[in-house]
Amino acid sequence: MTSKSMDLDFLNAFDQPFDNYQPSVENDIAPGERRKYIQPSSQNDPKLKELKTFLIEWINSTLKQEHIVVKSLEEDIFDGLVLHHLLERLGGMKLDVQEIALSVSSQKHKLGVIVQTVSRCLQLEESQLKWGAEDIYKKDLLATLHLLVAMVKHFQPGMDIPQNVCVEVLIVEPTKKGIKTEKVFEFITESRENLDHPSSKTDVFDELFKLAPDKVKAVKQAIIHFVNKHLGNLGLTVKDIDSQFSDGVILILLIGQLEGYFLNLSEFFLTPCSDAEMLHNASLAVDLLLSGGLLDSPVNPEDIVNRDIKTTLRVLYSLFSKYKHK
Known part of the structure; x- marks a missing residue:
């Protein structure tokens, strides 16, 4: 992946x-x-606060000559006035909308024109947009952040915007x-x-561990929940994702449960006693995933045996992404 x-x-x-x-x-x-x-747990995240401060300072600096001062992204952006001035100042555009929209209908119309204009500038299809006029009007902070970040990147790509x-x-x-x-x-x-x-x-799991290590625990918990849901009828429970997949046994049984087939016990070692037997199991599991079109790229079975957690997560995610709603 x-x-x-x-x-x-x-x-x-x-x-x-x-x-x-x-x-x-x-x-x-x-x-x-x-x-x-x-979520409230993210509202107090230092990185999010840093991004909000950056965007507020960027807006106020950009619109200094217009004497526009923004204090809150949620409360000061939704009516379209600030976005209107940003587009005119940064893009040299004259929008066919009211300078100050007072009614709900005129504000929503103005936001619609602004969203369409930004989309054209960024050459984005509607399906690629992470914001909408209705979202902005409802003071949706996430949509507002995505829109403002996109405008910064497009109009002033040299800005040192907070990362990750x-x-x-x-x-x-x-x-x-x-x-x-x-x-x-x-x-x-x-x-x-x-x-x-x-x-x-760049592998997304490499980036997850590098850029968002605090999220790894939640990802592990989600996959463990998924695995236990599908192995419960076999009387198996996974508690430690880092170690319990290294011998390949649970992985093979999980693949069989999800893909709907039973592997003859002669094809793998149910109680492997050596690294060679564990490697045989891991190799079989990887082959099954590859033949089923579940892996986007080859995986080294030795990494599973050696308890490389990123490799283990990649393999389990290939099953999770296909069968999470089963």
């Missing part, structure tokens, strides 16, 4: 709870709509059965190294 930039969207697959925050959304979100909320800002996000979606929630990680900014060398391929 590779990535050309600091793009850890794969973390969005992990839906285990990272804290107990549950916003009251029943009356605030329409059927079919998905809303994102930054990652937040825990709660996704809320009403369904016929009630409110569906999912908790994920989301990166707002990338690393400078990847921005400078966008063509270099």
Whole structure:
């Protein structure tokens, strides 16, 4: 699994709870709509605070001649006035919208024009956007941050924007059965190294351990929960992801459970007694994953035996990503 930039969207697959925050959304979100909320645990994250301070100072510096002062990204951006002036100042654009929009309809219209203009500047398709006019108007901090960061990168790419800002996000979606929630990680900014060398391929787990080591524990917990869910009927329980997969046995049994087949006990060692037998099991597991098209790139079975946690996570994630909803 590779990535050309600091793009850890794969973390969005992990839906285990990272804290107990549950916003009251029943009356605030329409059927079919998905809303994102930054978790309280991330609101106080020093990196997020640094990014918010950077963006506020950037806006105030850029719009100094207009005598516009922003104090809060949530409260001062939503009506479109600041974004309007930023586009005119940075992009030399004249937007066909009211200077000061007072009514709800005029503010939403103005935001719609601004979002479309930014999308054209960045040459982004609608599916690539991490913000929308409705999100900005509802004072969605996450959407506002994504929009402002995109504007900084496009109009002033030399700015030293805070790197590797990652937040825990709660996704809320009403369904016929009630409110569906999912908790994920989301990166707002990338690393400078990847921005400078966008063509270099970087494994997302390498980046996870390097840039967000505090998130590794939650990823492990999510995968352990997934594994135990599917091995419960075999009477097996995984508690230590770092060590319990090194002999290949649990991995082989998990693959069989998920892929729907049974391996003859003569094909692997159920109780391996040597490194050679463990390596045989790990090699068989990797071959099964490759033949099933589950691995994007080859994995060295020796790394599994040697308890290389990044390799173990890569292998388990290949199963998790396909069968997490099974």
